[in-house]
Amino acid sequence: MGAIEVRGLVREFKKGPRAVDNIDLTVAEGEIYGFLGPNGAGKSTTVLMLTTLLPPTAGTATVAGFDIVKQGPQVRASIGAALQEAALDRFLTGREHIKLQGSLHGMKGADLRQRGNDLLERVGLTDAADRKVGGYSGGMKRRLDLALALLHRPRVLFLDEPTTGLDPQSRSALWDEVARLSREDGVTVFLTTQYLEEADALANRVGIIDHGTIVVEGTPDELKAEVGRSSVEIEPHDAARLADLERALAPFGEPMVTRGTRASIRLNEGVGDVAAIVRALDAQGIVVHQLRLREPTLDDVFLEKTGRSLEGSGDNDEDETPSA
Amino acid sequence: MSDFLHWLTAVQGIAVRQSSSFFKNPALVLPSLLFPMLFFAAFAGGLSDLNRIPGFDYTPGYTTFQYVFVLFQSSMFGGIFIGFAVARDFENGFARRLMIATPRRSAIMCGYGLAALVRSAVTIIFVTIVALVAGINVLGSPGQIVLLYVLALTSNILGSLWALGIAFRFQTLSVTPLMQIPFFILLFLAPVYVPIELLSGWIRHVADVNPVTFLLEGGRALMAGTTGPIVTAWLVVLIGGIVLGIWSLTGLRAAEKR
Numbered sequence: 076m077g078a079i080e081v082r083g084l085v086r087e088f089k090k091g092p093r094a095v096d097n098i099d100l101t102v103a104e105g106e107i108y109g110f111l112g113p114n115g116a117g118k119s120t121t122v123l124m125l126t127t128l129l130p131p132t133a134g135t136a137t138v139a140g141f142d143i144v145k146q147g148p149q150v151r152a153s154i155g156a157a158l159q160e161a162a163l164d165r166f167l168t169g170r171e172h173i174k175l176q177g178s179l180h181g182m183k184g185a186d187l188r189q190r191g192n193d194l195l196e197r198v199g200l201t202d203a204a205d206r207k208v209g210g211y212s213g214g215m216k217r218r219l220d221l222a223l224a225l226l227h228r229p230r231v232l233f234l235d236e237p238t239t240g241l242d243p244q245s246r247s248a249l250w251d252e253v254a255r256l257s258r259e260d261g262v263t264v265f266l267t268t269q270y271l272e273e274a275d276a277l278a279n280r281v282g283i284i285d286h287g288t289i290v291v292e293g294t295p296d297e298l299k300a301e302v303g304r305s306s307v308e309i310e311p312h313d314a315a316r317l318a319d320l321e322r323a324l325a326p327f328g329e330p331m332v333t334r335g336t337r338a339s340i341r342l343n344e345g346v347g348d349v350a351a352i353v354r355a356l357d358a359q360g361i362v363v364h365q366l367r368l369r370e371p372t373l374d375d376v377f378l379e380k381t382g383r384s385l386e387g388s389g390d391n392d393e394d395e396t397p398s399a
Numbered sequence: 400m401s402d403f404l405h406w407l408t409a410v411q412g413i414a415v416r417q418s419s420s421f422f423k424n425p426a427l428v429l430p431s432l433l434f435p436m437l438f439f440a441a442f443a444g445g446l447s448d449l450n451r452i453p454g455f456d457y458t459p460g461y462t463t464f465q466y467v468f469v470l471f472q473s474s475m476f477g478g479i480f481i482g483f484a485v486a487r488d489f490e491n492g493f494a495r496r497l498m499i500a501t502p503r504r505s506a507i508m509c510g511y512g513l514a515a516l517v518r519s520a521v522t523i524i525f526v527t528i529v530a531l532v533a534g535i536n537v538l539g540s541p542g543q544i545v546l547l548y549v550l551a552l553t554s555n556i557l558g559s560l561w562a563l564g565i566a567f568r569f570q571t572l573s574v575t576p577l578m579q580i581p582f583f584i585l586l587f588l589a590p591v592y593v594p595i596e597l598l599s600g601w602i603r604h605v606a607d608v609n610p611v612t613f614l615l616e617g618g619r620a621l622m623a624g625t626t627g628p629i630v631t632a633w634l635v636v637l638i639g640g641i642v643l644g645i646w647s648l649t650g651l652r653a654a655e656k657r
């Protein structure tokens with residue numbers, strides 16, 4: 076049985092849409108599951124249901140083997156969660172949050188102190204631990220929230236957009252930490268994100284959600300393989316030779332729309348062809364100004380499945396973003 | 400750790416957090432101490448001539464008579480104000496931390512309640528010191544005085560349960576008047592300034608059936624070491640506790656379903 080099993084989960088809001096519309100998913104023990112989707116897709120609503128904060132309208136789910144509706148207390152004892160908006164009290168210090176969180180989980184005394192100090196150290200908040208949270212930066216709040224979520228050594232961790240709004244350093248530090256948790260401690264991680272790179276870099280498996288339904292699911296490589304192969308884009312030194320270039324490339328794959336001064340093809344054989352292409356161009360005397368190799372991204376997957384680009388797509392701007 | 404010990408630890412943790420937030424914030428602490436003093440000074444000082452009106456026969460005197468009112472009033476309102484804190488925690492999302500991490504969520508209700516009790520105890524101590532300096536007369540036996548304070552603190556729990564029930568249901572600060580107004584009405588339709596025998600007309604009829612009347616009259620009797628509706632006062636807190644306990648607990652269940 077998976078660490079998270081979801082069957083036909085639905086959540087309707089009274090004056091709103093079907094925020095989550097009949098989703099099924101399974102997350103294996105120790106896996107990092109990336110729940111990828113634009114703003115308003117239903118990611119947070121799913122997390123709120125799985126963490127027993129919101130009852131589902133229909134469907135069932137188990138987390139750590141416990142039913143989210145009938146066994147709320149057991150679910151809560153098994154999970155840690157850092158929600159999209161970190162729930163912190165700005166008048167309390169980091170350490171006071173640790174004490175509170177520990178007591179909610181029935182921890183106290185030396186065990187709690189030790190564990191709290193270890194985690195504060197791990198998230199780099201030892202020096203700030205006795206300062207009020209009101210003075211923390213966004214990144215510090217996220218890190219404290221993560222430390223709090225991990226305090227009682229949960230088997231399943233929920234992270235709702237943990238890196239939204241973080242600077243690149245904080246983001247990669249958090250990625251390292253999440254990867255370590257899964258690898259070394261065997262923690263199952265359910266992570267939502269709007270960022271393709273995040274899902275790609277971190278998740279063992281990705282589910283793409285849009286308008287409350289999961290449009291496609293698989294490992295990042297499977298998903299990318301499904302939409303297509305690598306492509307190469309070449310700009311000749313002499314723009315007049317663009318037509319020659321296109322002809323020279325033709326044997327290696329299907330030509331793609333060429334913009335202005337560049338020719339692109341989708342490679343039949345994958346990256347291995349690049350050497351042969353360069354030799355062929357050399358033989359024709361075409362001087363290459365720029366050569367760009369492009370792997371398919373999860374955005375291509377999203378585009379293929381929804382007809383929209385994930386980047387910049389969401390509640391407010393449903394329009395297709397120009398593929399500039 | 401057993402389930403019960405775990406539950407107790409959670410109650411304690413919530414109470415400690417709530418209390419440390421509160422006592423570190425002068426903007427909250429000062430009013431909670433000063434308002435009861437204001438009432439006490441205004442009524443006991445300004446109306447002390449009532450001592451001499453015919454029919455006022457409360458042996459310990461008017462200051463003591465008013466002290467008992469302020470005791471119950473500040474205790475109840477100490478409970479009601481915890482509803483403000485809970486509503487704020489729901490508004491800014493902090494309550495989610497409690498809801499998601501506490502296996503048995505009744506600990507949330509009891510933790511906030513305990514914080515209210517601690518806070519009212521501090522207010523009561525403060526008011527009592529001032530009252531002793533102002534010259535109240537404690538005529539009841541030590542046992543009666545203990546009963547008086549237990550009764551006052553129990554009425555704090557009634558205030559908490561009422562306000563928690565509202566905070567859990569509405570989860571917004573905009574409903575705080577709803578927490579206070581019913582208790583205000585009950586308190587001021589009780590014999591606040593004069594003994595019930597001196598009230599007449601419709602206010603007497605209301606006071607005769609107002610549960611707060613029994614608390615005040617019972618409390619005053621304990622203070623004076625005389626007889627009064629003491630048993631009725633205990634019945635009031637018992638029945639009130641059960642009814643408001645259900646109100647608060649069903650409020651918590653409603654909060655879980657939002």
Ligand SMILES: Nc1ncnc2c1ncn2[C@@H]1O[C@H](COP(=O)(O)OP(=O)(O)O)[C@@H](O)[C@H]1O
Binds near residue numbers: 116117118
């Ligand atoms: N409490 C609520 N009441 C009504 N509608 C809501 C509520 N919460 C979320 N929604 C709606 O449900 C949809 C999904 O929201 P959400 O799960 O927050 O998306 P995401 O986390 O993927 O950005 C959105 O259309 C949002 O407006």
Ligand SMILES: [Mg+2]
Binds near residue numbers: 120159235
């Ligand atoms: Mg969200």
